[in-house]
Amino acid sequence: xxxxxxxxxxxxxxxxxHSVIHEYVRTGKPVGSHSIVTTAHLGLSSATIRxxxxxxxxxxxxxxxxxxAGRVPTDKGYRAYVDSLIELQKLAVREESRIRGEYExxxxxxxxxxxxxxxxxxxxxxxxxxxxVPKIEKNLFSHLExxxxxxxxxxxxxVTDTGMTKHFVLNLGGEITRERLRTISRIINQNxxxxxxxxxxxxxxxxxxxxxxEYREIISLAKDLGQEIRKISxxxxxxxxxxxxxxxxxxxxxxxxxxxxxxxxxxxxxxxxLEDDFLAxxxxxxxxxxxxxxxxxxxxxxxxxxxxxxIGSENPIKAMRNxxxxxxxxxxxxxxxxxxxxLGPKRMEYPKMIALVDFISLxxxxxxxxxxxx
Amino acid sequence: xxxxxxxxxxxxxxxxxHSVIHEYVRTGKPVGSHSIVTTAHLGLSSATIRxxxxxxxxxxxxxxxxxxAGRVPTDKGYRAYVDSLIELQKLAVREESRIRGEYExxxxxxxxxxxxxxxxxxxxxxxxxxxxVPKIEKNLFSHLExxxxxxxxxxxxxVTDTGMTKHFVLNLGGEITRERLRTISRIINQNxxxxxxxxxxxxxxxxxxxxxxEYREIISLAKDLGQEIRKISxxxxxxxxxxxxxxxxxxxxxxxxxxxxxxxxxxxxxxxxLEDDFLAxxxxxxxxxxxxxxxxxxxxxxxxxxxxxxIGSENPIKAMRNxxxxxxxxxxxxxxxxxxxxLGPKRMEYPKMIALVDFISLxxxxxxxxxxxx
DNA sequence: ATTAGCACTCAACATTAGCGAGTGCTAATA
DNA sequence: TATTAGCACTCGCTAATGTTGAGTGCTAAT
Numbered sequence: 001x002x003x004x005x006x007x008x009x010x011x012x013x014x015x016x017x018h019s020v021i022h023e024y025v026r027t028g029k030p031v032g033s034h035s036i037v038t039t040a041h042l043g044l045s046s047a048t049i050r051x052x053x054x055x056x057x058x059x060x061x062x063x064x065x066x067x068x069a070g071r072v073p074t075d076k077g078y079r080a081y082v083d084s085l086i087e088l089q090k091l092a093v094r095e096e097s098r099i100r101g102e103y104e105x106x107x108x109x110x111x112x113x114x115x116x117x118x119x120x121x122x123x124x125x126x127x128x129x130x131x132x133v134p135k136i137e138k139n140l141f142s143h144l145e146x147x148x149x150x151x152x153x154x155x156x157x158x159v160t161d162t163g164m165t166k167h168f169v170l171n172l173g174g175e176i177t178r179e180r181l182r183t184i185s186r187i188i189n190q191n192x193x194x195x196x197x198x199x200x201x202x203x204x205x206x207x208x209x210x211x212x213x214e215y216r217e218i219i220s221l222a223k224d225l226g227q228e229i230r231k232i233s234x235x236x237x238x239x240x241x242x243x244x245x246x247x248x249x250x251x252x253x254x255x256x257x258x259x260x261x262x263x264x265x266x267x268x269x270x271x272x273x274l275e276d277d278f279l280a281x282x283x284x285x286x287x288x289x290x291x292x293x294x295x296x297x298x299x300x301x302x303x304x305x306x307x308x309x310x311i312g313s314e315n316p317i318k319a320m321r322n323x324x325x326x327x328x329x330x331x332x333x334x335x336x337x338x339x340x341x342x343l344g345p346k347r348m349e350y351p352k353m354i355a356l357v358d359f360i361s362l363x364x365x366x367x368x369x370x371x372x373x374x
Numbered sequence: 375x376x377x378x379x380x381x382x383x384x385x386x387x388x389x390x391x392h393s394v395i396h397e398y399v400r401t402g403k404p405v406g407s408h409s410i411v412t413t414a415h416l417g418l419s420s421a422t423i424r425x426x427x428x429x430x431x432x433x434x435x436x437x438x439x440x441x442x443a444g445r446v447p448t449d450k451g452y453r454a455y456v457d458s459l460i461e462l463q464k465l466a467v468r469e470e471s472r473i474r475g476e477y478e479x480x481x482x483x484x485x486x487x488x489x490x491x492x493x494x495x496x497x498x499x500x501x502x503x504x505x506x507v508p509k510i511e512k513n514l515f516s517h518l519e520x521x522x523x524x525x526x527x528x529x530x531x532x533v534t535d536t537g538m539t540k541h542f543v544l545n546l547g548g549e550i551t552r553e554r555l556r557t558i559s560r561i562i563n564q565n566x567x568x569x570x571x572x573x574x575x576x577x578x579x580x581x582x583x584x585x586x587x588e589y590r591e592i593i594s595l596a597k598d599l600g601q602e603i604r605k606i607s608x609x610x611x612x613x614x615x616x617x618x619x620x621x622x623x624x625x626x627x628x629x630x631x632x633x634x635x636x637x638x639x640x641x642x643x644x645x646x647x648l649e650d651d652f653l654a655x656x657x658x659x660x661x662x663x664x665x666x667x668x669x670x671x672x673x674x675x676x677x678x679x680x681x682x683x684x685i686g687s688e689n690p691i692k693a694m695r696n697x698x699x700x701x702x703x704x705x706x707x708x709x710x711x712x713x714x715x716x717l718g719p720k721r722m723e724y725p726k727m728i729a730l731v732d733f734i735s736l737x738x739x740x741x742x743x744x745x746x747x748x
Numbered sequence: 749a750t751t752a753g754c755a756c757t758c759a760a761c762a763t764t765a766g767c768g769a770g771t772g773c774t775a776a777t778a
Numbered sequence: 779t780a781t782t783a784g785c786a787c788t789c790g791c792t793a794a795t796g797t798t799g800a801g802t803g804c805t806a807a808t
């Protein structure tokens with residue numbers, strides 16, 4: 001028979017790998033040479049497939065659970081598969097229109113948009129959906145208003161340059177006149193306009209003390225204010241469909257599940273992981289064109305948001321070794337970037353999920369842009 | 375032998391039942407007649423115990439998992455046990471002092487107090503802790519402030535007669551002058567002072583329309599305002615330690631666990647269940663002295679908060695048939711009452727948990743009273 | 749280079765047997 | 779009459795054993 005050139009070899013291997021993954025994703029059972037012959041019509045016998053499988057195993061793209069079982073993709077195998085998906089699958093029409101529909105109802109607040117997005121990611125993927133709200137400590141302070149609301153309390157409304165507002169109530173030690181409040185807010189506004197929130201938080205106590213040595217109550221107020229800003233500027237996260245993870249048949253030990261839920265409960269850990277993704281994104285945007293090594297990110301015809309995929313043990317947490325993270329970013333203002341996506345089993349329909357996250361990320365970005373325009 | 379009078383009979387049965395429960399709670403395994411002989415030194419042989427066990431089984435206080443296994447308490451058995459605990463166990467000193475310590479750090483806001491309480495309930499019990507924040511729709515509207523914060527947005531600060539504040543931002547269709555806002559807030563304040571939030575929510579659109587037919591923008595603002603009030607007055611809930619439930623060895627089917635987590639995710643359902651408890655509490659307070667039938671509530675020397683216990687299938691949700699709810703109430707103002715407690719396995723140390731919930735409820739009530747004083 | 753054929757492996761399932769904890773009953777006993 | 783000792787019986791649990799079948803790896807034929 002005619003000699004196979006190396007390129008054809010590789011082609012075949014790729015096709016078989018894809019076939020293994022598709023079949024495994026579909027059934028959840030190790031796939032044998034025979035089922036590949038019947039599902040992926042390559043015109044080859046099972047023996048030939050077995051040879052190819054051997055080669056793939058050599059490259060550590062698939063493994064045996066045990067001697068006489070079919071093959072299962074390894075993390076590396078999934079990785080190769082995902083990386084080779086150059087074409088972004090189009091989302092099913094019905095799903096796309098459903099998403100559009102959900103977003104059509106006018107949304108007033110950014111918070112609502114994000115929490116709704118998280119719910120939607122969960123409900124369409126049937127996995128866990130998340131939306132991380134970025135730290136806003138890098139935002140610039142514009143001004144604040146102090147409104148007395150009786151009982152020695154003051155409502156503080158803080159506005160950043162990008163138009164985000166945060167508000168909270170502070171308890172005062174004693175009475176304070178409207179006059180005095182006006183003075184204080186004037187001082188703060190003058191001193192801090194254009195600073196980052198972080199700076200404000202760090203130096204508000206000190207500065208106010210300097211400026212108004214004689215007013216005792218201001219000092220305590222400033223302290224509380226600093227505290228509150230610190231609290232506010234931490235990143236938070238929306239999570240939906242966490243119970244969906246329990247429905248996954250793959251999760252082995254109960255210990256794993258517990259770890260995972262601890263992770264979910266302490267959202268901070270999750271925030272950290274996602275922040276890494278966000279940083280990677282920024283860096284790369286600065287660095288320019290991606291090269292071949294730039295794995296795990298799906299570039300979408302030069303357009304902004306990329307979809308990242310983290311497979312199993314690529315995640316930094318051991319409890320996630322059977323899970324994958326499909327995420328993308330959204331831009332809330334020039335300086336703040338958030339992450340959104342889904343957390344599902346390693347054995348998931350990557351093309352579909354990538355398409356979903358990509359589309360939602362695009363949509364969210366578009367809506368946020370409209371928000372800013374206003 | 376001397377005849378046993380009926381009272382002694384009952385005494386013995388009760389002792390044996392308690393012994394079964396203690397042993398079962400400790401080990402988790404069905405307990406046989408022999409282990410009762412050795413642990414509860416009643417000076418009786420295993421044969422006698424077996425007779426007593428038979429009687430208890432007749433009364434449906436215990437069951438056989440299968441023919442040749444030991445006995446396991448039924449829900450009814452647990453109920454009888456809990457009801458017979460007249461004496462409130464004292465909380466261990468170290469735990470009591472730990473709780474005191476945690477609450478010592480000055481807490482500014484009611485929200486912080488409640489969320490911390492939930493965490494504490496979870497961490498001491500090692501089960502799931504919860505604190506339900508009651509609906510405040512019955513609160514009376516006192517007044518609100520409207521503060522423009524640029525970009526066509528208004529910060530609304532609403533104060534109720536009990537001094538609770540709620541605040542949120544509204545987007546306006548177009549510009550609005552400070553003057554105009556002042557007029558609007560005056561109208562609202564005059565019209566609604568002393569009404570319940572529910573009334574405000576229901577009639578604000580209509581009333582404003584009547585009062586100010588000429589101002590278009592007010593109508594839309596009123597609508598949003600109504601919406602927002604509605605959102606705010608829904609009851610919410612703090613939950614901690616949900617992952618602890620996964621550590622319970624008792625939970626049988628995975629389906630159960632899933633149901634449970636769905637329940638936890640949609641906190642509304644849980645709110646409903648807890649609200650029932652709260653209603654029961656109010657009713658009874660009105661009705662006067664409790665009689666013997668008044669089961670499931672631990673009265674504490676005539677003092678206010680009672681601890682309720684709901685065992686297994688006494689809960690209205692099927693997924694909770696292996697769980698128990700130990701709850702008590704706290705008073706936030708005269709009209710608003712919240713529920714707090716723990717959700718744990720049916721097989722739990724009731725005396726300890728009841729003591730814990732009781733103590734925390736007392737403490738929270740005390741602190742809230744101090745808050746009001748200020 | 750591909751394929752048919754075959755020996756071999758091993759998880760999964762079913763069957764069986766033995767153990768032992770625990771019961772329920774009965775007859776003896778205090 | 780209440781209690782107890784004794785004993786047959788039940789039944790879940792575990793380990794041991796056998797059987798099946800999917801799937802591999804190798805070799806020789808094409």
